[in-house]
Amino acid sequence: MRxxxxxxxxxxxxxxxxxxxxxxxxxxxxxxxxxxxxGHGLERVARALAAADAxxxxxxxxxxxLRAAGTHQRxxxxxxPDEPGDLAELRRLRLDAVIHxxxxxxxxAADTDPRPLRVWLKLDSGMHRLGFPxxxxxxxxxRLRALPGVDPDIVLMTHFANSDVFDDAMTARQIExxxxxxxxxxxxxxxxxxxxxxxxxxxxxxxxRAGGALYxxxxxxxxxxxxxxxxxxxxxxxxxxxxxxxxxxxxxxYAASWQAPQDMDIGVAAIGYGDGYPRSARAxxxxxxxxxxxxxxxxxxxxLITIDLRDHADARVGDPxxxxxxxxxxxxxxxxxxTIAYELTCGVTRRVLFAEDDRAA
Ligand SMILES: *Cc1c(COP(=O)(O)O)cnc(C)c1O
Numbered sequence: 058m059r060x061x062x063x064x065x066x067x068x069x070x071x072x073x074x075x076x077x078x079x080x081x082x083x084x085x086x087x088x089x090x091x092x093x094x095x096g097h098g099l100e101r102v103a104r105a106l107a108a109a110d111a112x113x114x115x116x117x118x119x120x121x122x123l124r125a126a127g128t129h130q131r132x133x134x135x136x137x138p139d140e141p142g143d144l145a146e147l148r149r150l151r152l153d154a155v156i157h158x159x160x161x162x163x164x165x166a167a168d169t170d171p172r173p174l175r176v177w178l179k180l181d182s183g184m185h186r187l188g189f190p191x192x193x194x195x196x197x198x199x200r201l202r203a204l205p206g207v208d209p210d211i212v213l214m215t216h217f218a219n220s221d222v223f224d225d226a227m228t229a230r231q232i233e234x235x236x237x238x239x240x241x242x243x244x245x246x247x248x249x250x251x252x253x254x255x256x257x258x259x260x261x262x263x264x265x266r267a268g269g270a271l272y273x274x275x276x277x278x279x280x281x282x283x284x285x286x287x288x289x290x291x292x293x294x295x296x297x298x299x300x301x302x303x304x305x306x307x308x309x310x311y312a313a314s315w316q317a318p319q320d321m322d323i324g325v326a327a328i329g330y331g332d333g334y335p336r337s338a339r340a341x342x343x344x345x346x347x348x349x350x351x352x353x354x355x356x357x358x359x360x361l362i363t364i365d366l367r368d369h370a371d372a373r374v375g376d377p378x379x380x381x382x383x384x385x386x387x388x389x390x391x392x393x394x395x396t397i398a399y400e401l402t403c404g405v406t407r408r409v410l411f412a413e414d415d416r417a418a
Contacts, residue, residue: 061332
């Protein structure tokens with residue numbers, strides 16, 4: 058049996074939510090659970106985060122999954138409706154819709170159902186991805202307010218491009234742009250993603266939108282979630298399936314990219330890019346063996362990785378290997394693979410066994 062397992066620490070999720078609330082007392086928290094709860098499991102995360110005030114999803118289909126699982130909080134579809142049939146589905150499932158584009162205004166204007174739909178008006182304050190130009194805030198807000206099928210309690214929102222740099226002038230400009238564009242419109246505001254919750258108090262507003270930090274991850278360059286008092290919500294583990302002696306000058310794995318500098322033992326562990334362990338992880342990427350660090354050598358293959366055992370003479374076939382999580386920050390592994398922690402947790406594949414751990418973090 059393959060021993061590759063992602064353990065989800067439910068108490069870490071709960072404790073991270075409480076920690077984030079402490080940064081912005083009085084604000085409500087939307088737990089962002091897109092991409093299957095950043096790879097941790099949508100329903101599982103929603104169940105653990107029952108104390109969240111709302112959930113943010115990427116699609117109506119995910120909203121349906123959450124309602125089917127018994128989620129009673131507000132659920133916000135972050136990209137809103139795409140076609141007329143979506144409006145009926147949003148109402149049936151009591152989902153809130155982000156409205157970010159003219160085409161969606163047209164859908165709403167053509168809609169004859171008078172049951173009020175809750176909307177979040179998304180403004181572009183400088184990221185230039187989704188959102189109406191901030192300069193149009195007043196006009197679009199007035200158009201939405203005039204529609205009988207739209208709940209008049211509209212939340213005003215925007216998203217930051219670079220809030221993980223805590224002294225960046227761009228975020229300060231985005232906050233100012235949003236404030237100026239929405240002044241006097243009334244209604245709740247929502248600006249802050251995880252990095253802004255941690256580093257931009259001026260952007261807290263009424264609704265926080267917390268993603269990565271809930272899962273214990275930091276997006277701040279060179280800092281890990283634990284540096285902010287967050288706990289990792291996923292630990293990815295496997296086992297050693299072989300230990301082999303190689304001689305000085307012999308190469309390890311595909312492309313023979315790594316040569317043994319001396320006679321040494323190589324551990325082979327049952328995980329690879331087929332499980333979502335990044336193929337781009339370089340030689341030197343850390344893993345934990347018996348609670349101590351060891352280093353990857355050679356290429357990551359589909360099912361296997363190879364590990365330098367020179368400092369682990371006591372290692373035995375069957376020993377557990379931690380790839381990331383408790384004791385080894387996923388941010389650090391991501392840095393060795395030239396990516397961010399989010400991509401790693403989102404990328405864990407279906408063949409990995411998921412387990413839940415409910416002990417205190
Ligand atoms: C994904 C997302 C978030 C959460 O971002 P994190 O950096 O993970 O906290 C917040 N708002 C929107 C609109 C998002 O798409």
